Amino acid sequence: MNMAVDGLGVEKVHVWRGDRHVLQGVSLTLRPRELLHVSGPNGSGKTTLLRVVCGLLRPEQGRVSWLGQSISSVRAEYQAALAYASHEPALKGDLTALENLRFAVGLKRRVSAGELRASLERTGVAACADLPARVLSAGQRRRVAMARVLAMSASLWLLDEPFTNLDAAGTNLVSGLLQSHVEQGGAALVVAHHDLKIAVAMRRLELGP
Amino acid sequence: MSVGALEAFALVVRRELCLSFRRPDQLLQPLVFFLIVTTLFPLGLSLQLSLLRDMAPGVLWVAALLSSLLSLDSLFKSDADDGTLEQLALCGQGLTVIVVAKTFAHWLVTGAALVLASPVVGTALGIPGSAFPTMMLSLGLGTLTLSWLGAIGAGLTVGLKRGNVLLSLIVLPLAMPLLIFGAGATDRAISGTPAAGALYFLAALCVFTCTLAPFAATVALRITLE
DSSP, X not given: OOOOTTSEEEEEEEEXXXXXXXXXXXXXXXXXXXXXXXXXXXXXXXXXXXXXXXXXXXXXXXXXXXXXXXXXXXXXXXXXXXXXXXXXXXXXXXXXXXXXXXXXXTTTBOOOHHHHHHHHHHTTOGGGTTSBGGGSOHHHHHHHHHHHHHHTTOSEEEEESTTTXXXXXXXXXXXXXXXXXXXXXXEEEEEOSSOOOXXXXXXXXXXXX | OBOOHHHHHHHHHHHHHHHHHHOHHHHHHHHHHHHHHHHHHHHXXXXXXHHHHHHHHHHHHHHHHXXXXXXXXXXXXXXXXXXXXXXXXXXXXXXXXXXXXXXXHHHHHTHHHHHHHHHHHHHHTTOOGGGHHHHHHHHHHHHHHXXXXXXXXXXXXXXXXXXXXXXXXXXXXXXXXXXXXXXXXXXXXXXXXXXXXXXHHHHHHHHHHHXXXXXXXXXXXHHHHO
């Protein structure tokens, strides 16, 4: 049995998009203190896999489990434990960075404005807290999205291309955040098309074209 | 500490209202449309008050239906386009709570606003003051029902590029009973006959959609999210 009873398990997942067999029996496990780097060429199904793992997309075949149980049967617990960052920063342009965080994180857990400001500080965008998201640069928006992941204090991070639009300092920052998350007992699944430079034990899953 | 469903509901309503008030042009569009269409009729028709009064319920309700439809398209679309809908779907609260909160907030800024503006329009159309309570109650029930029907349509068409035409085609036929009974109730109130029958029917439709539409809209939205 390829199942992680203390973490995330994906077993022989198949997804078709029309005639295209996007995911052909993908299996993986992810336990606490592990980082899994999913890579592959464009169109290989990296984002599709991430959406299946989140539970946003139901696979035609196969199973995704959390702590040994199917994610559809423990949906609330699973969603409370995960933080997902899609390749879009998912911010409302008319709300400030802080409001964006408050409305997104506030649905998961009770959180104070101080905590939210602290997570914006950790991602280096504390100065943008009270600016509308639409005036932020693409890199700043990515950092705010990362601050949202931090503020959710989730044990499982599911990140889709978290380094897009980031400068060298931003890339190092996100790498550092991933490292400390894994070292503190968290798990992370990162979709990225380039190599990750993170000083933790890392496994790699290469998806074919 | 986890967040309860009621708390999540309140937070999403606040988020929606906050977003609406940051965009006053979009917020006022349905209301302005309603006011313009209804006040054009007295100018366009002859100055016979009796004719205006006969037409008032129909004009009022057609304008209310169309102006509510104007804003339905954006109910889930902007959240789907910028990726925030996925975040809402994964917030651990269940999508139904989010759908209920968003639809309720949508009604507050469109339907409730129309209800509050309706006495002005009623006066312009020559509706007597004694008919205002029935007119406002019927509009309140009707617009709330319409928001729920619209939530199903908006959920089904959220993935389409220009879904607003399809949305109108889905929602308008379902809204016909509202138009018939809503205009009927207002008409009876103007003529001074009891309007309770039509109001009960509107209330029944409202309860029916309020209880079932959240689940239908959630399923529709989940399908389009995939």
